[in-house]
Amino acid sequence: MISREPTLERLAIARSLLLEPFGLDEAALQRALAAMATHRVDDADLYFQTTRSEGWSLEEGIVKSGSFSIDQGVGVRAVAGEKTAFAYSDDISEASLLDAVATVRTIAAAGQSRRVKLGRAPTAVRSRLLYPPTDPIGTLDSTQKVALLERVERMARAKDPRIQQVMAGLAAEYDVVLVARADGSLAADVRPLVRLSVTVIAEQQQGGETRREVGSGGGGGRFGLSVFDDATLQGYVNDAVRAALTNLESRPAPAGEMSVVLGAGWPGILLHEAIGHGLEGDFNRKGSSAFAGRIGQRVAAKGVTVLDDGTLPDRRGSLNVDDEGHASQRNVLIEDGILKGYIQDSMNARLMGVKPTGNGRRESYASLPMPRMTNTYMLAGNKAPEEIVASLKRGLYATNFGGGQVDITSGKFVFSASEAFWVENGKIQYPVKGATLIGNGPDALTRVSLIGSDMKLDTGVGTCGKEGQSVPVGVGQPTLRIDRLTVGGTA
Numbered sequence: 256m257i258s259r260e261p262t263l264e265r266l267a268i269a270r271s272l273l274l275e276p277f278g279l280d281e282a283a284l285q286r287a288l289a290a291m292a293t294h295r296v297d298d299a300d301l302y303f304q305t306t307r308s309e310g311w312s313l314e315e316g317i318v319k320s321g322s323f324s325i326d327q328g329v330g331v332r333a334v335a336g337e338k339t340a341f342a343y344s345d346d347i348s349e350a351s352l353l354d355a356v357a358t359v360r361t362i363a364a365a366g367q368s369r370r371v372k373l374g375r376a377p378t379a380v381r382s383r384l385l386y387p388p389t390d391p392i393g394t395l396d397s398t399q400k401v402a403l404l405e406r407v408e409r410m411a412r413a414k415d416p417r418i419q420q421v422m423a424g425l426a427a428e429y430d431v432v433l434v435a436r437a438d439g440s441l442a443a444d445v446r447p448l449v450r451l452s453v454t455v456i457a458e459q460q461q462g463g464e465t466r467r468e469v470g471s472g473g474g475g476g477r478f479g480l481s482v483f484d485d486a487t488l489q490g491y492v493n494d495a496v497r498a499a500l501t502n503l504e505s506r507p508a509p510a511g512e513m514s515v516v517l518g519a520g521w522p523g524i525l526l527h528e529a530i531g532h533g534l535e536g537d538f539n540r541k542g543s544s545a546f547a548g549r550i551g552q553r554v555a556a557k558g559v560t561v562l563d564d565g566t567l568p569d570r571r572g573s574l575n576v577d578d579e580g581h582a583s584q585r586n587v588l589i590e591d592g593i594l595k596g597y598i599q600d601s602m603n604a605r606l607m608g609v610k611p612t613g614n615g616r617r618e619s620y621a622s623l624p625m626p627r628m629t630n631t632y633m634l635a636g637n638k639a640p641e642e643i644v645a646s647l648k649r650g651l652y653a654t655n656f657g658g659g660q661v662d663i664t665s666g667k668f669v670f671s672a673s674e675a676f677w678v679e680n681g682k683i684q685y686p687v688k689g690a691t692l693i694g695n696g697p698d699a700l701t702r703v704s705l706i707g708s709d710m711k712l713d714t715g716v717g718t719c720g721k722e723g724q725s726v727p728v729g730v731g732q733p734t735l736r737i738d739r740l741t742v743g744g745t746a
């Protein structure tokens with residue numbers, strides 16, 4: 256059997272699902288783009304998408320819900336200067352496409368921008384093969400999916416008699432996109448995405464009362480459901496049960512300014528929120544980010560290198576091409592403490608006089624693209640994680656986080672630790688509950704004093720929200736020590 260080159264294979268799949276069933280071809284796309292560019296526009300594109308999603312949830316050994324949905328449509332965009340006109344339709348047809356174009360082309364009537372160049376033959380955008388073009392929904396049948404969740408429940412209950420409730424969920428998505436741009440570029444992506452989650456509730460008697468605590472685990476990525484073998488499931492279950500049992504023994508968290516050690520992996524969510532959003536191009540072009548105008552300046556301690564990398568194989572945040580048709584990239588944002596650049600979509604890159612970085616992302620065909628993170632993480636240092644924890648005289652060791660809030664303009668953040676420990680004289684004393692980290696992202700970067708050798712990515716559970724849009728992302732970091740952070744506690 257002769258297989259096609261991956262870029263051409265993805266284009267063939269996209270054509271078969273998004274163009275051919277509706278009587279469309281690339282000539283029709285060119286006509287639509289040409290109609291928009293009769294006025295003076297800087298950029299224009301068409302974004303076709305079809306998404307099939309399935310979800311299952313199990314609680315107390317019973318399937319509580321099962322869902323399946325299909326969504327498809329096309330988004331039409333024209334950009335002139337800083338202005339954007341956008342229309343979308345869930346009806347994929349040439350008539351609907353041209354109706355959307357007619358709505359959008361009004362933007363340019365009063366525009367003063369240059370006219371985008373047309374007339375180029377469609378050219379396929381070459382890109383990597385970071386994940387297979389698999390439909391994960393079909394990798395297991397319904398009986399096997401329910402059996403998978405039942406296995407998770409049995410594993411969790413077998414871990415400890417204090418586990419009283421188990422909730423497990425399974426989600427799978429098959430997403431196919433096609434992007435046609437006014438400059439003639441044509442790109443497609445076939446994006447599998449799966450996620451398995453487990454939440455447990457542990458109970459024990461304390462002082463004549465019943466104490467209950469929750470723990471969660473899970474993971475996923477861009478692959479089929481067969482990846483969830485027993486060893487992987489057991490790892491997720493262990494994480495959930497450990498967190499719940501640890502919190503059963505937790506005490507009120509001390510408060511005050513202190514040194515804090517952040518664990519490897521998912522605690523990188525603090526890096527994503529407190530620093531990553533501040534490095535997105537739109538905030539910096541408008542001058543509303545604490546990092547605006549600071550390219551080439553020191554913004555972090557020596558040794559701090561932060562990347563946004565959409566090219567990691569099979570990762571939840573990775574993309575073969577972004578939602579504007581650009582190949583994803585490995586972008587160094589901060590190198591050894593020096594700010595090197597921002598992440599960009601097409602419009603902000605053009606207005607800032609730089610190249611797009613493969614970070615133009617949108618939630619769906621009904622949404623506008625904007626600069627968004629993919630997989631954002633800090634590179635490892637040279638300290639053993641045990642040495643970093645042992646360096647604390649009195650401080651907090653936070654190994655997992657829940658929710659948080661960030662002000663992009665000031666950089667101020669508040670994060671709640673869902674799993675943390677009090678450390679004295681380099682020794683872990685006891686788990687604590689109710690700890691919140693309060694600080695300023697750019698300032699916190701300058702207070703990183705020790706960087707571990709154990710850089711780890713999260714297990715594949717992250718979803719990022721921005722301006723009402725949600726997209727899958729990844730985070731990661733090594734164990735870190737940050738000095739003089741404010742900890743809000745309950746003690």
